[in-house]
Amino acid sequence: MDTKDKTNLNIPNEIRAEELEVIPGSIEALDQAAAEGATSISPLQAAIRRFWHDKRAVFFLGVVLFILIGSYIFPFIYTHVGPPITGGILGNQQMGPSMYHDPYQIDLSRSDIPGTFLPLGPQSMVHPLGTDAIGRDILARLMAGVNISIEVALMVEIFDIGLGILLGALAGWFGGWLGMGLDRFTDIVFAFPGLLLILLIGAALGPVFDGVFKGQSAIFGRMLMLALALGLLSWPLMMRYVRGQTLELKERQFIEAARTAGTSTFTILTKHIVPNLLSIVVVASTLNILATIVGEAGISLLGAGLKPPAASLGLMISDSVSKIYSSWTELFWPCILLVILVIAFSFVGDGVNDAFNPRKKD
Amino acid sequence: MQLNIAEVIAVLLVAAVFTFGGIRIGLRFVIRRLAGLIFVMLGVSFITFILGYITPGSPVDLLCSKCTVEKLAALHHFYGLDQPWYVQYWTFLTNLLHFDLGLSFQIRGLRVTDLLSQGIPISAQIGVLAIICQVLIGVPVGIFAAVRAGKWSDTMLMTIMLLFFALPTFIVIPFYQLAMVQLSQHGLPFLPVAGWGDPINFVAPVGILALVGMGFYARLTRTTMLEVLGQDYVRTARAKGLTERTVVYRHAFRNSLVPLVTALGPALAFIVGGAFFTESLLNIPGIGFMAVSAISTKDMPVVQGTVIMVAAAVAVMNLVVDVVYGILDPRIKAS
Numbered sequence A: 001m002d003t004k005d006k007t008n009l010n011i012p013n014e015i016r017a018e019e020l021e022v023i024p025g026s027i028e029a030l031d032q033a034a035a036e037g038a039t040s041i042s043p044l045q046a047a048i049r050r051f052w053h054d055k056r057a058v059f060f061l062g063v064v065l066f067i068l069i070g071s072y073i074f075p076f077i078y079t080h081v082g083p084p085i086t087g088g089i090l091g092n093q094q095m096g097p098s099m100y101h102d103p104y105q106i107d108l109s110r111s112d113i114p115g116t117f118l119p120l121g122p123q124s125m126v127h128p129l130g131t132d133a134i135g136r137d138i139l140a141r142l143m144a145g146v147n148i149s150i151e152v153a154l155m156v157e158i159f160d161i162g163l164g165i166l167l168g169a170l171a172g173w174f175g176g177w178l179g180m181g182l183d184r185f186t187d188i189v190f191a192f193p194g195l196l197l198i199l200l201i202g203a204a205l206g207p208v209f210d211g212v213f214k215g216q217s218a219i220f221g222r223m224l225m226l227a228l229a230l231g232l233l234s235w236p237l238m239m240r241y242v243r244g245q246t247l248e249l250k251e252r253q254f255i256e257a258a259r260t261a262g263t264s265t266f267t268i269l270t271k272h273i274v275p276n277l278l279s280i281v282v283v284a285s286t287l288n289i290l291a292t293i294v295g296e297a298g299i300s301l302l303g304a305g306l307k308p309p310a311a312s313l314g315l316m317i318s319d320s321v322s323k324i325y326s327s328w329t330e331l332f333w334p335c336i337l338l339v340i341l342v343i344a345f346s347f348v349g350d351g352v353n354d355a356f357n358p359r360k361k362d
Numbered sequence B: 001m002q003l004n005i006a007e008v009i010a011v012l013l014v015a016a017v018f019t020f021g022g023i024r025i026g027l028r029f030v031i032r033r034l035a036g037l038i039f040v041m042l043g044v045s046f047i048t049f050i051l052g053y054i055t056p057g058s059p060v061d062l063l064c065s066k067c068t069v070e071k072l073a074a075l076h077h078f079y080g081l082d083q084p085w086y087v088q089y090w091t092f093l094t095n096l097l098h099f100d101l102g103l104s105f106q107i108r109g110l111r112v113t114d115l116l117s118q119g120i121p122i123s124a125q126i127g128v129l130a131i132i133c134q135v136l137i138g139v140p141v142g143i144f145a146a147v148r149a150g151k152w153s154d155t156m157l158m159t160i161m162l163l164f165f166a167l168p169t170f171i172v173i174p175f176y177q178l179a180m181v182q183l184s185q186h187g188l189p190f191l192p193v194a195g196w197g198d199p200i201n202f203v204a205p206v207g208i209l210a211l212v213g214m215g216f217y218a219r220l221t222r223t224t225m226l227e228v229l230g231q232d233y234v235r236t237a238r239a240k241g242l243t244e245r246t247v248v249y250r251h252a253f254r255n256s257l258v259p260l261v262t263a264l265g266p267a268l269a270f271i272v273g274g275a276f277f278t279e280s281l282l283n284i285p286g287i288g289f290m291a292v293s294a295i296s297t298k299d300m301p302v303v304q305g306t307v308i309m310v311a312a313a314v315a316v317m318n319l320v321v322d323v324v325y326g327i328l329d330p331r332i333k334a335s
Helices: A003-008 A027-037 A043-053 A055-078 A138-174 A176-191 A194-212 A215-250 A253-260 A265-301 A313-323 A329-356 B005-025 B027-054 B059-063 B069-078 B085-097 B112-147 B152-166 B169-185 B199-229 B232-239 B244-262 B264-281 B287-296 B300-328 B330-334
Strands: A085-087 A093-095
Touching (some): A043 A055, A055 A329, A176 A215, A194 A215, A194 A265, A194 B027, A265 A329, A265 B169, A313 B169, A329 B169, B005 B300, B027 B085, B027 B300, B112 B199, B112 B264, B112 B287, B152 B199, B244 B300
């Protein structure tokens, strides 16, 4: 909600004494001695401890990890569970679970069937959560959809963190006209109505990416496009965190010491500033992942994101929204999965924020 | 573009705010904010233009699929598509200043402004009603929670508000529709699942947007109320022996209203984002619905027009909010 709070996160400020030339008897030497014998913990460790004491956040972290990791592991099990059936596009194919539990396997003889999970029995594993309009297994598609969401989110974080650290550290360190220019530029990007621009990018660049990525890689092309669009709009927030943190770090003694020792600006930035930005970057990108997952689903739902053969949660919603009278479960499952993800991520984000920001409890 | 009374009043109101703001908090403040607005609008218009420019397939090819090469070239020349991009951008900008967003690719001869002017009143009505509902529900909830800060009712309310705020609009709508279908199938009273044209159709979009947006106001009100309740003048009011009710409503609440004004900017952006989902999922012919259907028919001028129109609305709203905030809270001038 209020983004300013996150700028003053604690950061680990261990003094990297070993990288400096330590003069016996100097302040650095005393610091080093104190660090070796000290029993105190770094702010990062303290934050992790605080997080572990927050039982609600830990529980929901478990839920998030179960869904995210499970979506990669369970398909291996799922494609080996189930009796052989007859079906397929022609309706007379012999199919094992490795075929009908494939998220892209069409089976017109089995379209729109409700979940077969109950009554329990050998047939209950054929399509536990039912099938969609062209007979694709919904559980398999949900897992494939989560996979896509995570992959898009990871790509977005690469753009987000890369641009955020680069521009933020530059603006914070150099200040002056460069910092001023970068600040104004960030302000302008920040003021853009995000969803609109992503829609526009999706509508304009979608055909371009479709032309470059064809056939097997068509889905990847659209994912890359979405990640670019979402990443280009999410870096300003990261840039502001990084900039604030860099401004604060700049005044610290260990930076002053490094400067006095004649360390080059490039080395100070890469060896002293960037490592100390790590925790703020981790927190900010964790909080951004939920926005990315929801954004991907929403844009795909509006038709500017992933295209139909892809198993996106948003596409599953938009495909089934017209069938709420006949087969409402098709709409229910992707929605409830997104609700669980949103709730779990919100509590984890709350916990992370409290852990790294103990003074700020509103 | 024809002006009607509502537009004239709106323009006069904005002008009045700027004039009054200029007198009250200094011309420099207003001019700097205006310059920022112009930069944002230039950026938005440039990105909008360049994205349309690089889209494969020229509009002329779409309009005239059976033309000869010579005729296509002539048409390209007629629409100025053979000129370099900066000339085209300049034309785009000057047309924009004349409220000319070009012609739709799909419906021949239809001006984008005419199309959008049908949708704007619908979207605006829903948006304004939704913001009013958000404030009317969110602010009392925030005050209630602030007065009971730390108690279980506060924690529970704030958790619920956080969850509603976190839920995307496009998930709440399917659940609403599923609920209405179940109600109708069991012979219970229900609201329409989708559609437009009847006053009852307002209930679903306004209600859903209010539901997901009220958490923002509730949390903000709670935070500012807690801040104000810790101020010296509140202690003075308590020390005077005033009732808790008077302290909360007359002394604390009134002063906590000022930061709420700043929330109107983000709230509008939020409503705009939600409008795309409410309108396309509930079949409401507002500008969000038009933009989404234009994406599927690859009608770039309509998408571009919507983006610029809405971006301008949000930017102007942010500017007005800034100036109003400056008028209400003179301390802002210092920073």
